[in-house]
Amino acid sequence: MAIFSKTCEYAIRAVFYIAQKSASGMKSGIKDIAAEIDSPELYLAKILQDLSRKGLITSTKGPNGGFFLTSEMLELPLIEVVKAVDGDALFTGCGLGLKQCSELHPCPLHNEFKAIRNDITLMLSNVSIGGFNQELAEGLVSLKKSKTD
Amino acid sequence: MAIFSKTCEYAIRAVFYIAQKSASGMKSGIKDIAAEIDSPELYLAKILQDLSRKGLITSTKGPNGGFFLTSEMLELPLIEVVKAVDGDALFTGCGLGLKQCSELHPCPLHNEFKAIRNDITLMLSNVSIGGFNQELAEGLVSLKKSKTD
């Protein structure tokens, strides 16, 4: 098990890609995005539709259309994307699956999980959707699933 | 998405339960365990069979039989259970789902994920399967999914 669902991994890689394009005023078509982040095109379309409905990304139809981010959206913390896709179990739920995480009736690992959840929450709150545009543009980091080396 | 699969949550709760019983020399029947940790009995049986094959727990058949842990098993770090059930994607995989986590071709969140993965690994390596027996015996912590309050 990975930390995020596959759906969420695609979503994050996609918004990072769209963000970088948006920074230079470009819109991204679903075909292009899917190819650049190595994701199934039609499935990614569904994911982006969902993010669009939730207001985390936006799009226009028709020629010269595509997905893009407003400058406000570029400033949103990445945790918004994760919450939109995977919900907030990762941030508030009990690590051992108890119905609710509770100080009164904690699981054995409650304190340990609390610390880790806190770290994850902080990290995802402190990086913004557009925060990696520079590194992406410079090719210092990658969004492609399959390695080329 | 939670941090562990449901299967893994059941596995951890079960080994904690068996551990506490084992500490006082008792074996635990699958029926008893399932009831005490609120898990589907027959599914949990499969999970425990798997842990048994992998040598993390042991059992005897027949009357007075059941699952139990040797003193060596009680000392094993909990991470062994997680690895046996969920694999090690959580500890070594790329958080954004790239084929492999790599320093040379990192994803944008590589450093951030590395720190968090490290925290999780450390935490699960530093708690032992039998490490909560006292707190469990005293009723300070709970393994029951559904709250009674």
Added chain:
DNA sequence: ATAATAAAAGATATTTTTATCTTTTATAAG
């Protein structure tokens, strides 16, 4: 030996997640 007990194993079923296919709607350009 026989019967009762309890886990192991194998087969099947259900649910959720992931992925694809098809049709519709909105937009822009000619």
Added chain:
DNA sequence: CTTATAAAAGATAAAAATATCTTTTATTAT
């Protein structure tokens, strides 16, 4: 206003995770 483009929406399909059912094997006590 017609055509091309591209996302939105709805329906379906495939795969994986979760859960259950049935039969078998090992052990213990009588």
